[in-house]
Amino acid sequence: MTERLTITRGVNKKPVTTDVLEQSLEVLQDIQGEVFTGYPLVATPDGKYSIDATLVSPSKGIVLFDLIEGPGVGDYAERQDDLANKIEARLKLHRELVKGRQLVVPLSVISFAPGIANVEAAAVEGYPLVNEHGLAAALNEMNWLESNDDLYRMTLSAIESLSSIRKSRSKREVHREDSRGAKLKRLEDSIATLDHRQNKAVIETVDGVQRIRGLAGSGKTIVLALKAAYLHTQHPDWRIAVTFHTRSLKGQFRRLINNFCIEQSGEEPDWTKIRVINAWGAPGGDARDGVYYEYCRATGTEFFDFRSASNKFGGSERAFDGACQAALTNVSDATLLYDVILADEAQDFPPSFLKLCYSMLKPPKRLVYAYDELQNLSGTSLPPSEEIFGNDEHGQPLVTFGDDRRRRDVILQKCYRNSRPVLVSAHGLGFGIYRDAPQGAETGLVQIFDYPALWEEIGYKVQEGQLAKGQHVVLERTAETSPRFLEEHSDIDDLVQFIRFDDEAQQNEWLIQQIKRNLQEDELRHDDIIVIHSDPRTARGSTGPIRRQLFEAGVQTHLAGVDTDADVFFRTDTPSVTFTGIYRAKGNEAGMVYVINAQDCNGTGAGLASLRNRLFTAITRSKAWVRVIGYGSRMQGLIDEYEALKHHGFVLDFNYPDDALLGKLRIVHRDLSPQERQRLERKKSQLADLLSDLDSGELHPEDLDEATREKLKRLLGGSV
Incomplete structure (x- = not known):
């Protein structure tokens, strides 16, 4: 008790x-x-x-x-x-x-x-x-x-009790007790109400900034939606905004808010007071409006769309940050537009956007932002609140969680979407826990938390060793943070599968047969299936042949955000299997997830952390079963890592890097913009040419001036 x-x-x-x-x-x-x-x-x-x-x-x-x-x-x-x-x-x-x-x-x-x-x-x-x-x-x-x-x-x-919040989008018809559809129905019924900590996060209201952290599948989006609806029912005159990074979340937010308001108050929400609104926005009416665009309108600040911001602020990665920072030079009372702003997926926003939200709030500045430390696809985490929101005129932080941290900094430890084997597989592969160290490297790790205690905050427990830098540790998920009913419906070998094919055509043929079986025999619905392509640049071209063959077999599909409006992920007008690139997949979930061309998430050198984050995010979309498929030697590398993880009983057994090694990991696997990547490849090519010329005798070490020779000696640790 x-x-x-x-x-x-x-x-x-x-x-x-x-x-x-x-x-x-x-x-x-x-x-x-x-x-x-x-x-x-x-x-x-x-x-x-x-x-x-x-x-x-x-x-x-x-x-x-x-x-x-x-x-x-x-x-x-x-x-x-x-x-x-x-x-x-x-x-x-x-x-x-x-x-x-x-x-x-x-x-x-x-x-x-x-x-x-x-x-x-x-x-x-x-x-x-x-x-x-x-x-x-x-x-x-x-x-x-x-x-x-x-x-x-x-x-x-x-x-x-807040029933009906996690129920599936439409009624599920099942005829066989042992079918995948029946298993999924039982899972959905089991998690249809919030646990105590989630419920507390919904109700707990603070005057000021509140942060909600948790893993993918811990219920952050649901908590935010219900919190917005709860505040709306209590304060119908307040102006409330709910914003997010992934546009396909818009429908999910509206559905959750609508359900909660009707269930708890008997009334539909007043959508003029509670707005589910994009972060960026553009001219074109309410459907296209956004927090940043509304700010620009209110202050008369120059508005940048994605293309103009990319050109002005140095590339697509810096576009939104540059636009928000430029807008923040024009803060005035005209920007005090909302009583509450709730921001989901804050890990994918630049801190300047959160600062912009803060400046749009009437005192006492009720901002709630939710994020997942592990799900940022650009490889960086959010800075502390003191750093994001800056200081007042006396040099004191505008936002600090301080003595009231328990209410202002909420951590949702329990994961309800992914079973323990699925979640630990995502972490194991995402961090490269069982990756063999490349030649000359001290570790096979791709990335790791700078702050070891974060592992315990997200629901892991030390089984053996010590959770500290430079120490050996074995981490496990407990029944408390990964409820066992999430995995007991199927064998582990059915929950997670990594499969290698000879080539892309063989992979695609297998996928087509599996989807047909899911629909015809497994009693899964079209919206129980998501096919995720990890490379956003080639997703459209690579999925085209698969979708064409499925269409010929009588299976309707769509590419989220391409064949549908940008705000639509699952189609509701007709049964259709969702194909998607990794970015649009975020925030969504399904019973059966296929991650295709997974070999693209493996490799070496710069950018690997970002590729592994894509794999982590794709795997964690699964409510029940996940299939990670691909071809070639890089796919075999992922399979080897997964087999090692499975052999260890789905625990994470590794040596925690010390500060020096952490610094090297950040450099070796750092994320690069396309321009930086081109520059790096050009320099590597020039260095290869230099070495080739020295090796062939076309160029002699004596041809280099003494200062250059000394620098090369020092850097390469040998004699030149």
Whole structure:
């Protein structure tokens, strides 16, 4: 059972009394459980109904609080009856909490009025009315004698319950209990409600900046969407923006927000107040609007589209950063456009964009940004908040998580999308844990966290060794952070497969047969399948022949963002299998994922970290099964790494690099722009020509001036 009283602070219209209640509860020594303020919300025929505060305790049951601000109690007895009836009706939908026609968990109501000194004079018999001095005595009267741990957990889950959030996009028809479709249905049903930490992240509201971190599949996008909807239902007059990097997330955000608002308040969201909006944007109406474009409009700042920004700021990688930095020179009160901004996939934004969001917020600057340290496809992580948002006029950081870090810096450790074998495979290959060291290199690692403790923050546990630089360590995922039901539906050899073919044609033929089998025999739907090509430059050309043959076999497909609008990933108008490049795949998921031409994610030298990040991201799109396929010797290299990982029992066993080696890894496998890559290839070619001339005798060492010879000696460590 829970060890202490923990409080999740949501929002309601009674901040003063809420603060007094929290302080009064925190000093109680003998009560365990969970307190929620401003939660749950209940949809009724008369509209939404918000509970001021709720206590769920293994010794008290459920206690609802009617908070009273000021000296007047009104008809509080009627309010208590209304409150109890509404929550009882909701709880009775949970069969495990009902015996016959009665709830098996006691349900009580207390009216809490700290502004009234003589509460006895206003009290009605049978309807508890207390101030902070009488709260402990009122709670002592309440006892849940039939309580047990399972029943308490089910009660807590029912109060927190946010059903239908992870249900599939359309109804799933299955006829065989052992089919892949049936397994997927059971998985989806098992994770249809949020866990406690995710739910806390939805409700917990802070005045200021909040950061949500977690692995792919830990629920960051869902938490952000529900948080936006929760704030919208509590503050319908607030202007709220939800923004993101991957445009195909737009439909997912709108669906989640719409579902939550209807379920919790009985009303559809007011889309003029809560906006699901692109980050960049362009002229062309609401559908094309974006946070940056709106900022430029408000301030009269010059707007750069992608092409003009690339030309002005030095290439595609620097385009958005340059545009945002240029815009930030024009900060004014005209930019205070939103009450809350929620930014997903923040790891793919330049810090200047988060700073731009911050400057668009009215005080107290409610910015929530979610990111995954491991999913940045450019190979760099977000800097600390103090660095992103800068200092005030006194030199103090504008944003720091400080003493309130627990509420402001939320880490979602549990991964609900990927099973343990899938997730550890993605990490093992993404970091090159079992990659053989190339000739002359100290390690086969491609990249690793600078901050070793981050492994524990994302849900790994030390099985052996020491998690520190320069030390040997063995890391494993636990049942707590990787629930075992995610992997128990299929054999490990079915969950993850790495397969090498002789050539691309053979790979494609196998893929076509597998997709046909998935649809015809496995009871998978078209939208249960994603085919990911890891190289965005060649995805269209490489997938064309496969899609043509599938079309001839009667299987409809589409290339996300090319055959569809940029905001569409899964087609809803017709059954169609999604083919996609790696960038559009981000933020999306499916039961069966095929990663094709995977050999493109292997290699040596500059840019390898970015290629391995693509492989990591592609593998982690899978809710159940993943097939990593390719051809040639580079594909064999990936298979060798996977086999070593499997041989080790899906743990990560490696020597953590020291600072010197970490620095070398960053240089050797760094990401390069196309221009930098061309320059590097040109210089390597010139060096090869020089060495060839020296070797053939066309050029003698004595032909070089003494300073050049000395420099070559020093750099190459030999004699020239």
